[in-house]
Amino acid sequence: MSDYKFGEEQASEREFIKSNIFRPKPKGILIFDSFNNKFFPLDLISIDKGDFNLKSYISQFRRTYGGNESSDIFMPFHYCVELIGKTYFPIQTRPIMYRSKIPGYEEYITVCILGDSHIDVYPHSLYKIIAHTILNSLHYIPSFKLDPSEHTEYHHLGKQFKIEQLKKHFR
DSSP: OOOOOGGGGGGGSSSSSGGGSSSSOOOEEEEEEETTTTSSSSEEEEEEEEOHHHHHHHHHHHHHHOOOOOOOOOOSSSEEEEETTEEEEEEEEEOOTBOOOTTTTTTTTEEEEEEEEOOOOOOOOHHHHHIIIIIGGGGSSTTOOOOOOEEEEEEEEOOTSSSHHHTTTTT
16 A cells, blocks of 8 residues: 555646646656556456446545545546446546656656456457557657657556567557
8 A cells, every 4th residue: 555645736736837747758658557556556446347447446546545526637647548348448537748646757657557467358459559549649749759669667567468469569
């Protein structure tokens, strides 16, 4: 369990403040799951079964780590990838220009995959969606120009997450 708590700094999230954006650009990309990460671990979802769990995940996250659903707009990470029905969806949970609130990775674009990557089984479509809709597009943001093959880190991902499968889709 992380001892990180959201606090007063959340007020800066409600309005555009230059100190809250990347300068000059992000250092890289960080991918982690919602179950095994050391930053904000939650055991709410171990296997993503296709239900829309993001709302309950956000509620549990705010109960555990602080925050208020009515006033805190963004999550600490930029994207959450969730299985809804039979399709994986990348859901933006933080403005792409805003710095991350992941301790030690404030200068990274951060991606959270709902579930436990040690036991969840991921189809080919998950890797394709992460690569094509999130990672590869970061190369085309003029101020970022991030190459996912050189700038991606993986945090405590289990054996079920096939990093090489994801890398096949990098441009």
